[in-house]
Amino acid sequence: MRWAQLTLVENDPGSYDPRFWLDYFRRTHSDAACLSAGGVVAYYPTQIPFHHRSAWMGDSDPFKELLTGCRKMGMNVIARTDPHATHQETFDAHPDWIAVDAEGRKRRHWASPELWVTCALGPYNFEFMTAVHREIMSRYGVDGIFSNRWAGSGMCYCEHCQKNFFEAAGMALPRAADPQDLARRKYIVWRQQRLFQVWDLWDSEIRKLNPSARFIANAGGGALSDLDMKEIGRRASILFADRQARRGLAVPWANGKNAKEYRSTLGRKPVGGIFSVGVEEPYRWKDSVQSEAEIRVWVADGIAQGMRPWFTKFSGVLYDKRWLKTVEQIYERHYRAEPYLRNEAPLARVGLVYSQQTAWFYGGPRAQQKVEDHTLGMYQALVEARIPFEMVHDRLLEPDQIRQFKLLILPNIAALSNGQCDQFRDFVKGGGSLLATFETSLYDEWGAQRRNFGLSDLFGVGYAGKTEGPMQNSYLSIQKDPDSGTFHPVLRELEDTPRIINGVWRLKVEATEKFRSSPLMLIPSYPDLPMEMVYPRVKNSVTPELYLRDLGASRIVYFPWDIDRTFWEVLSVDHAKLLRNAVDWSTNEERPVRVTGPGVIDVAVWRQKSSLTVHLVNLTNPMMMKGPFRELIPVGEQKVRLKLPQGRRARKVQLLSAGRIPAVSELNGYMNITVPSILDHEIIAVDLN
Numbered sequence: 040m041r042w043a044q045l046t047l048v049e050n051d052p053g054s055y056d057p058r059f060w061l062d063y064f065r066r067t068h069s070d071a072a073c074l075s076a077g078g079v080v081a082y083y084p085t086q087i088p089f090h091h092r093s094a095w096m097g098d099s100d101p102f103k104e105l106l107t108g109c110r111k112m113g114m115n116v117i118a119r120t121d122p123h124a125t126h127q128e129t130f131d132a133h134p135d136w137i138a139v140d141a142e143g144r145k146r147r148h149w150a151s152p153e154l155w156v157t158c159a160l161g162p163y164n165f166e167f168m169t170a171v172h173r174e175i176m177s178r179y180g181v182d183g184i185f186s187n188r189w190a191g192s193g194m195c196y197c198e199h200c201q202k203n204f205f206e207a208a209g210m211a212l213p214r215a216a217d218p219q220d221l222a223r224r225k226y227i228v229w230r231q232q233r234l235f236q237v238w239d240l241w242d243s244e245i246r247k248l249n250p251s252a253r254f255i256a257n258a259g260g261g262a263l264s265d266l267d268m269k270e271i272g273r274r275a276s277i278l279f280a281d282r283q284a285r286r287g288l289a290v291p292w293a294n295g296k297n298a299k300e301y302r303s304t305l306g307r308k309p310v311g312g313i314f315s316v317g318v319e320e321p322y323r324w325k326d327s328v329q330s331e332a333e334i335r336v337w338v339a340d341g342i343a344q345g346m347r348p349w350f351t352k353f354s355g356v357l358y359d360k361r362w363l364k365t366v367e368q369i370y371e372r373h374y375r376a377e378p379y380l381r382n383e384a385p386l387a388r389v390g391l392v393y394s395q396q397t398a399w400f401y402g403g404p405r406a407q408q409k410v411e412d413h414t415l416g417m418y419q420a421l422v423e424a425r426i427p428f429e430m431v432h433d434r435l436l437e438p439d440q441i442r443q444f445k446l447l448i449l450p451n452i453a454a455l456s457n458g459q460c461d462q463f464r465d466f467v468k469g470g471g472s473l474l475a476t477f478e479t480s481l482y483d484e485w486g487a488q489r490r491n492f493g494l495s496d497l498f499g500v501g502y503a504g505k506t507e508g509p510m511q512n513s514y515l516s517i518q519k520d521p522d523s524g525t526f527h528p529v530l531r532e533l534e535d536t537p538r539i540i541n542g543v544w545r546l547k548v549e550a551t552e553k554f555r556s557s558p559l560m561l562i563p564s565y566p567d568l569p570m571e572m573v574y575p576r577v578k579n580s581v582t583p584e585l586y587l588r589d590l591g592a593s594r595i596v597y598f599p600w601d602i603d604r605t606f607w608e609v610l611s612v613d614h615a616k617l618l619r620n621a622v623d624w625s626t627n628e629e630r631p632v633r634v635t636g637p638g639v640i641d642v643a644v645w646r647q648k649s650s651l652t653v654h655l656v657n658l659t660n661p662m663m664m665k666g667p668f669r670e671l672i673p674v675g676e677q678k679v680r681l682k683l684p685q686g687r688r689a690r691k692v693q694l695l696s697a698g699r700i701p702a703v704s705e706l707n708g709y710m711n712i713t714v715p716s717i718l719d720h721e722i723i724a725v726d727l728n
């Protein structure tokens with residue numbers, strides 16, 4: 040449930056104090072540890088040629104010393120290896136193990152130039168690291184081996200990669216980045232096959248020596264990650280998201296997003312969140328320490344969304360010790376709340392689909408803008424609307440994998456196979472709803488454009504062959520239903536304006552079904568300069584920009600424009616309202632939990648064996664959109680309305696962080712709970728009868 044990682048630096052042996060660390064593991068109630076064993080530096084008396092022993096360890100066995108201490112406390116221990124770099128003597132004996140750049144030069148390490156970068160797809164991993172992993176397992180019988188940076192450091196043009204790729208694909212390694220380049224497309228697939236081969240090899244060698252142990256890859260992520268999460272989820276018994284802190288313009292909910300992406304393919308298998316206590320900016324101040332508030336909110340969001348915390352610290356000798364107390368307090372709180380953190384299932388009814396194939400084959404080098412920014416906008420809108428939701432992998436759409444959801448959201452999921460489109464059709468036939476934007480399903484699974492949307496029949500519109508943008512100064516007019524004279528529910532809180540801003544890119548589409556009317560009509564771009572010219576050229580809007588279908592239980596929403604991506608770029612309040620309303624209308628049922636009150640709160644709702652929990656993470660902070668937090672600022676009273684499982688009643692309700700019993704009332708299967716204030720993270724624990 041609680042993980043500790045100490046990554047030794049080469050000169051730690053003899054100068055750091057292992058007793059201090061073992062005592063810290065005990066004080067934090069850590070029940071598992073990841074300890075440095077081998078790879079670029081061995082911290083045990085290895086017998087394998089070219090496995091470089093720490094020059095400071097002498098006759099000692101630093102790995103064994105820590106391992107023994109952890110075992111005495113009943114901890115699980117996994118050994119850490121890092122294969123991505125090696126020393127000069129390896130280069131001299133096995134020059135073919137070294138990675139090669141596009142110009143044919145062997146690659147020196149970018150940060151430690153006395154070292155060489157290794158090729159991940161050739162004999163260094165397949166032979167040398169296999170021997171290292173076998174040796175660690177046979178000597179120490181650890182519970183697993185965790186490899187950091189095992190998947191290479193960018194494209195490699197070494198003799199093995201050239202030969203193996205040619206044998207597999209019948210062509211030379213790609214030189215172009217465009218995923219429509221055939222060699223690039225084949226390389227994206229082949230590289231993954233090689234990495235899964237080495238994963239399977241290491242895992243099987245480890246299991247031969249300890250059947251309950253596993254190879255644990257440092258791998259995984261969302262749409263922008265380069266190894267198929269479906270394959271990872273099938274293989275891994277446990278996995279850790281290595282997102283150590285936020286940087287640049289990252290938001291604090293990004294850690295919860297990691298948790299949801301990992302869980303989307305691992306299901307109920309344990310997922311951990313690796314957090315560092317330091318600054319994670321590109322300048323890599325590895326020995327730095329973050330503010331207490333920043334560490335607390337980052338870890339809290341991961342825990343709320345289902346991750347087990349894992350702190351990682353480099354260097355056994357500490358320079359700045361301010362983090363120790365913070366992490367101890369987070370772990371203490373986690374330890375006390377543990378019975379309510381053993382989750383069985385999330386109760387969210389909304390699924391946000393992500394698609395690695397869309398990023399690989401449609402996004403290519405521009406996947407951040409064309410793919411991920413759509414997801415981030417939709418994610419931000421859902422957080423602001425306080426709607427609990429899960430992430431859904433687009434290759435896991437079998438009925439039993441998506442049955443828990445009432446609504447699936449497709450934020451520009453452009454590249455979908457016919458089979459995947461059929462799965463969405465089946466979902467809708469079974470009463471599910473869809474909300475899709477922009478170019479969703481306009482490309483096949485290899486990123487080749489179709490003549491029409493694969494989901495055209497569900498949207499009720501067809502692609503008219505034209506994309507417009509970037510648009511300047513375009514708007515959407517707000518329309519009453521002409522028959523009833525009222526505003527559609529998707530326009531809630533927009534009734535007091537005749538128009539709102541448009542997005543930046545739109546598709547020309549034509550209705551193929553009969554629509555009563557559209558709540559939003561296009562006001563086309565008109566000049567934004569000189570000011571004398573800034574007036575609309577079109578009087579009556581004739582082009583619908585929102586298509587709503589009510590098919591009984593299921594409802595379908597299609598935005599033919601980039602509302603999600605535009606929202607991420609400009610964060611318009613009107614777009615936030617529109618997205619919130621569209622999600623509520625298409626879900627077409629009460630939310631499992633509704634939280635009302637001021638501020639920005641990330642909401643999660645979970646079921647355990649005989650309890651429910653609602654996690655409320657308070658993101659309300661002037662440093663929310665760009666960290667780090669300076670201080671935690673409590674947010675005021677929140678009213679929580681929680682749906683109870685059919686036929687169950689609440690036996691006891693607690694606010695675990697505040698340590699108090701809240702005011703509650705129960706009516707018609709719902710609990711109403713008042714939370715007076717939230718500092719960083721409140722957990723409402725409801726024991727069921």
Ligand SMILES: [Zn+2]
Nearest residue numbers: 158195197200
């Ligand atoms: Zn290579």
